[in-house]
Structures are given as structure tokens and as C-alpha cells.
Amino acid sequence: MTTIPPAETRGGRRDNLPARYFSEGGEICSMTVRTRFAPSPTGYMHIGGMRTALFNWLWARHNHGQFILRIDDTDEQRNLQEALGPILDAFRWLGLDWDEGPEIGGHHGPYFQSQRRHLYDAALRQLLDAGSAYRDFELPVDTQAQREAAEKDKSVYISSRASLQLTAAQVATYLADGRSCVIRLLIPRNEKVVMNDHIRGTVEFDCGLMPDPVIARNDGSPLYNFATVVDDAEMEITHVIRAEEHLSNTPIQILLHRALGNRTPEWAHVPYVASPGSKEKMSKRKIDKYRTSPQFQKLFELADQVLSRIGIDSKPNALSPVMVAYYRQVGFLPAGVLNALVRLGWSLDDQTEFLSLTEMKQKFTLDRVIKSAAGLDPDKLLSFQSHWMSELPAKEKLSGCLWMLKQAHLIHDEDDQETQAKVARVIELAADRLRVFGDIFQLDEFFVADDELKLDDKNFQKRVVKSEHAVVLLHDLRGRLSDLAIFTAEPLHELLQSFAAEKQVKIGDLFPTLRLCVTGKVQGADLFGSLELLGKTCVLSRLQRAIGHAESQRMI
């Protein structure tokens, strides 16, 4: 049995130009690093795929190389624009640019597999001519039967290779008769493929256990493994960084590269992103299960709250936390999402948590990617959000909130100076309560009409309706407030404090009750600042309305 040595010890370019990166085997490679992300156009960008893309982007940028976007649409008939749009949008939103790919082209185009057929055809001819691949006329049902028989038998299924017994004349006849066949790669059964993965180290596969994979259909159209290999080679990809689920495809791809005479790229199989609290790969199909998961709940609740405001019903799962667009709609910051993603499976050291994209770019290395799958943690994601929101310039906070409020029809003209000034003031009051832009809705009391303010009924019953003195007290307080000449935070603070002392009521009772009547909630932004911003007229009117409410309910 012969063993194929790891890729980097075979062939390839070796010269003494300045080093750009070091391969796993320590070989100095002078080629510019080129990484790629090759999504199939599915109509949405998966959050886990986004992390894989991020790692690819980071590695390319870290090495001053190129990041390529290639669209794996060999099997897609759908509307490409519709299917690709959300993917490109996700990249743009997060600020991950691509050097070659859709919309911008490049020297290795086209960047859609559906348009690269000539390359696959040529490679296929080469393999067939060299005898590395063969036409397999076996009927699919027969192949399937053998597979099942092997399974029943508890033995390993490998291809029958019956078609290999055919003479050239027979093959010609079959072809002339129009008999259907597929092209399979001839696996060298007495070999082992040894790969040296940047993340996993040495991984071995025994070729004797592998069926001959189909690389092209009867019509010559290429299958994934084949198209990928042809493209990766033609596009001069130096590092294939992809999700762990592709690990088992790798021996086939290595064999294909060898048969084609390519320099094999370096491999890095990153663990997939698991769903919160589990080790299972996050999947769009499991959304309903996630919705009830205690670890995931917080994220759903936050999103449902925000999305319902802006007219998106997230229940049908058209938008879910598996998709990048979800975070954007809820008002997450690119910096926060990026930071959470990079720390999932990668760390710089034992301390660093916060990294900007620029810092990631400088510090990211493949050798610090962890091997095991990691679950996305909504709590930690939110804490990253808080951090990056606090770093965000006021102007950008403002525009993010204006967008949200506009979507929810809580403001009408986002360009209006007065509106902007008010929203800016609310943002100041919100302070660190604002983790995502959607949190601005927690302070919606500043944007609704007095007679449309909803009161937290449970607390209203407890604190006002069922309280002995509340109504009287509130009535008194309203009088004092109406006498207050300068309706700003400081005098309000003083007035409320002395009022509480005079009436001998606890501040812990009075303040929340007042807040409830005026904002509808028992919790919120700084009380005095809120009163000031609402203004005297509004405060008095809301207080009056609350008192009226309580009185009418008490009479019943």
C-alpha cells in the first residue's frame, strides 16, 4: 500500500521570494494567499456560513491576499437575482468586501459555476483520456441495490466497476445507442490519502473504503466535488477554509487535484456553528425547535418584539436567527455580530474579547481556531452588542434609531431637524439600554400620542387601582407639577424628593408609580430626564388620564 504524502511536501512552487505565509509543513510559500467563499444561491445567508466566510476573508486580509466570492450554482434553476441578493447584502452589511466575484468580476471569471462549463468539459476530457475517470453505464437502480445489499451485509460498499470490463468497441456502441452513463473518478483503492489540515492536523482516509464518486452526469454537467476542484485550481486558491462537514469530501478532492496535475491547496476545516446550548449544527429547518429552547428564547423574544413593530411577522420563519438578515433587521451592529462570530471558535489569547474588524484582520491566524463545534450564545452576542453600541458615534446611533422609528411609523420625517434632535435626546436618555437599534422601541413613550399610551396593566392595577392612597397622592402631585415653573430635571428631582418626604411615602413606591402613569412602564430611562423631555403639558395630561383610568376602575 502506498501512501500519498501531504500536499505541501509534493510539487508546487518553491522559490526564494519574500515569504507570504508558512504552510502547515513549514514550507515557505511565496504565492499570494487566495481564499474563497463559494455559497450556493439559496436566498439567504446562513449565520454559520457567514462565520466561515469571515474566517476566509480574515485570512486573506491578514496575509494581504485576495478574497474571492464564487457562486456554486451548478444545480440551481431559480431566480438568481432573488437568490443571490441576500447573500451579497450580508457581505456588504458586515463590511466584508471581495476582490473578485459577482458584480466586480476579476481575472478568473466568470464567477458563476453555471458559466464555467467549458472548464469542466476540458478537465473531464483530460481525466477520461488519462484513464483517471471512466464512463459508468450501470443503472442507478443497480447501484442503489448494491449499496443496500452492502449495508444489509454490514460490509463496505464500493463501486462494482462493471463498466470497466467493457471493451472500447462496446463503449462506443453504448454511446452510439445513446445509453445513459455517468462519469466516475477511478479511486486508487490501494492507497491512503493523508492530508494535513491547518486546524485538525493529520487526517487519513483509506481509499479502499471509498466508492468511485460521480463527477459528471450523463449530459456532462459537473457535480460539486469536481466543479469545486476545477475552480479552486483555476482560481489559484491557496487555502480552502470551509466548514467541517466538508472534511469527508476532501480525500476525493485531493485525488481529483492529483489526477488533474494541480497543486493541492491547503486545507482548514473549521467547526460549524452549533445552535445555542447544543453541539448540533445550526439549521434553518430546526427553527421551531429553537423557538422553544431556553437558551435561544431571549433572541426570539427580542426579535419578535422589534420585528412586529416594523411590520415583519417572524413567526412563519421567513426570517430567523439562522439568517444574517435577521440580525440586521432587529438592529444589531455589524461590529457586534462580527465580534461574536469571530470569538466563536477562535481566540487571540486568554483575555481579549473585543476586536474590531481591523484588529481581527491584524491578529487572526488559523492556528488559533478551535477544533470543536461551538454554540452561538445569545447572551454573549448581546453583550458584544452593548459594547459596540457604546463605542458607536452618536451620529450613527441616531441614524440607526431613526430608521427603526421610521419603519414603525413612530416618526414621519427622519430628515426633520426637530425630530432628529428629539430622537438624539431619547438616545441619550436610553444610554446603555440601547444594545440594538430595536431597543429604541422600549422607549416608545416619547413617540406616541398621550391618549394612545398603553399602560402596563398588571402594575397599574397593583400600584394605582388597588392602592389606598395612590390616586389622591397622584392628584396632589399633579398639582405640584403644574405649579412648577421650570420643568427641567433638577427642579423636578427636588420637587419629587421633597414631595415624597412630605407625604412620607417611599421613593421606591412613588417614583415607579409616577413613571408608570407617564410612560406606561415601571422601568425605563432616567425619570427626571424623561419628564423633562416629555414636557409639562404632556406629563400633566398623561397623569390626568391615568388618574381618570384608576378612578373609573375603582368605581366598578
Next chain:
RNA sequence: GGCUCCAUCGUCUAGUUAGGUCUAGGACAUCGGGUUUUCAUCCCGGUAACAGGGGUUCAAAUCCCCUUGGAGUCACCA
């Protein structure tokens, strides 16, 4: 089931390549205390982990073997 990968606090992770101040560090969450005579912040502190079993060694989270558990993948999908 075959093949392959993985395994440190509840979670994300540092430490494993070169065994030794690791009585295992940090962050998030959680709990307690303090500041803010409201809320949130902020500050201080606490609880909390090397999956199990064998070896090797003066010494193992770290090296070796086995067991267990988890995951990925087994298409004329990508």
C-alpha cells in the same frame, strides 16, 4: 451501521505542540454586596470545569491506550 472529527466552569474560551508556581486564568450568564434616595449602568466579591478508566513519569488538563459520550458525513445536492 461504515468512515471521520470532537471532549476544560451553565455557555464561549486560555492552558495541550516543547509535562512542573494550573490549589486551572478570562469573558458571558448567575448569585451576593456597594454606589446612583427611581431604573439601567458602574464597582467589589462569590458559586462553578480538566467525561471515565488504565498506563508512562519524581511530576499529567497536557504524552500513550481503552471506554463512554457528542457531532459530521455516507446522492447522478452543495
